[in-house]
């Protein structure tokens with residue numbers, strides 16, 4: 001949990017703050033601090049660290065495990081990650097300072113990853129700071145440009161992916177509807193298959209590069225309803241039943257199946273459409 005003294009520490013030490021993440025510089029090391037509900041993460045990229053040095057760092061920090069309430073000390077490649085447990089209250093600023101100082105001083109004394117090593121080429125004197133997955137690294141401007149150029153070329157090669165989401169939704173829904181079409185007059189409970197229509201529509205929509213926009217909900221609903229109706233018509237065709245015959249006494253059970261199928265496909269839509277509430281659609 002963030003408290004005022006933590007925030008003022010960050011400000012005093014010229015951290016850049018973005019929501020629950022803070023980017024700073026301590027003893028010449030870039031440090032990213034994540035604030036989670038009951039944990040703080042200290043993330044320190046050490047691009048030029050060797051395997052032997054990693055072991056040294058881990059062994060040293062294990063000795064401070066208890067004192068600093070470290071629940072995790074690890075490397076993700078060359079990035080040092082420390083996870084500090086916080087109880088109901090945050091750790092004190094003194095403790096925070098102590099952790100940061102202890103770690104960065106040790107690194108400096110041991111001459112581990114000193115300087116500004118580029119995350120891209122590994123060489124020193126990188127002055128640009130960039131953020132990748134919300135962790136701050138050093139990078140050479142030239143390496144940055146090269147990387148961007150590479151990404152752009154890669155994109156050009158692929159070409160823009162065509163949005164065939166709606167087609168995908170129709171295909172996906174149709175695939176799952178096949179057992180229903182074949183067994184349509186078999187028993188009324190088969191109608192429950194239609195409950196799955198919307199989830200297949202959505203899965204295939206995404207598989208066919210369908211974009212997530214405000215209209216996506218409508219397209220999923222449309223695909224679901226269209227396929228439901230088409231498969232119901234196919235059931236009638238396969239069973240050689242005309243629309244007027246459907247409403248006669250002999251076909252009462254089939255009529256019930258078809259009604260239930262339509263109802264279940266609509267009910268199946270609801271949880272899928274509700275998902276959109278939590279998505280960031282433009």
Ligand SMILES: [Zn+2]
Pocket residue numbers: 118119120121122123126139140143
């Ligand atoms: Zn570089």
